[in-house]
């Protein structure tokens with residue numbers, strides 16, 4: 183009999199199973215589903231990137247294995263982009279590495295820094311690889327609470343207490359702009375966390391993958407808040423900025439020592455990102471117009487949805503990212519199942535992600551929110567809103 187490893191065993195039950203099954207049932211019964219479920223953009227990849235990808239395939243026909251750390255021209259291009267976007271100088275030689283999207287980087291990162299039994303501080307709701315990466319590296323996840331009471335920002339006192347209690351905390355994950363709450367963190371949060379962590383030689387890993395999906399002020403990078411980056415590292419990616427989830431391009435940048443060890447780890451794992459894909463990334467970074475258009479489109483979609491939520495008297499958060507985090511008064515799991523077949527006459531349903539599925543902390547029991555990913559078309563969002571207004575579901 184073949185058995186998975188003990189680590190894998192902990193993750194063999196898929197969090198979204200229950201809702202996915204209900205969605206499949208609805209589809210079998212003939213429902214069209216307007217799908218706000220998965221945060222995967224449905225707009226096409228930036229055209230210039232497609233062209234560069236095609237040309238790159240020819241140009242690199244004999245290039246062999248790509249560079250482990252990413253092509254110099256792409257790292258240089260990214261350094262220039264970081265300067266334009268965040269006004270920070272990140273040395274492309276020693277402080278940037280290209281990865282196959284942010285997910286693999288986030289998952290692998292703890293392998294370079296955690297020993298068995300070390301702790302990582304992780305938000306109680308959010309992106310699963312902070313937790314899976316920690317566990318597979320032999321680390322132990324400890325959760326800090328993201329709650330409405332704290333405006334879904336880390337409570338610095340709680341973090342300090344956990345560091346004291348668990349002693350061997352080596353890593354703290356931050357994720358702003360935040361999936362799923364859409365919250366943006368300001369100077370105070372970053373500065374306080376940096377200060378606590380620096381004191382204890384803890385790495386602060388800041389996942390900034392949604393930095394380009396904003397509606398008001400541009401979000402900052404954690405690197406804006408310290409001149410000393412020795413314990414700071416950022417994950418970013420083209421996935422959300424350029425509708426490039428299929429391209430798989432991510433960036434890890436920050437402290438030199440951290441990058442040095444992360445590169446050493448990556449040399450053991452893979453052999454770089456395909457060159458043609460890196461060419462596409464260069465083209466995408468050279469263009470901001472498509473990113474601006476993207477933001478405009480998300481704003482339109484967000485405004486339609488939040489107008490509906492307001493008219494239904496539903497509290498929501500929609501500060502940035504392409505998520506709207508809505509507070510439902512009742513059990514969000516039940517509500518999510520119910521709205522999958524909401525318009526029975528026209529056979530149209532709506533799929534959202536209930537907060538329960540986004541809990542990383544097994545002791546967290548947050549089941550009153552739903553996450554809407556603004557990925558359906560504008561027309562479908564209008565239709566979904568019309569149904570939400572005219573049906574009985576809350």
Ligand SMILES: Cc1ncc(COP(=O)(O)O)c(C=O)c1O
Pocket residue numbers: 221282283284285286309357361389391418419420421427431432
């Ligand atoms: C918070 C967060 N970080 C990282 C990622 C990974 O992005 P990618 O691997 O496509 O770069 C996602 C994807 O949904 C995300 O929500």
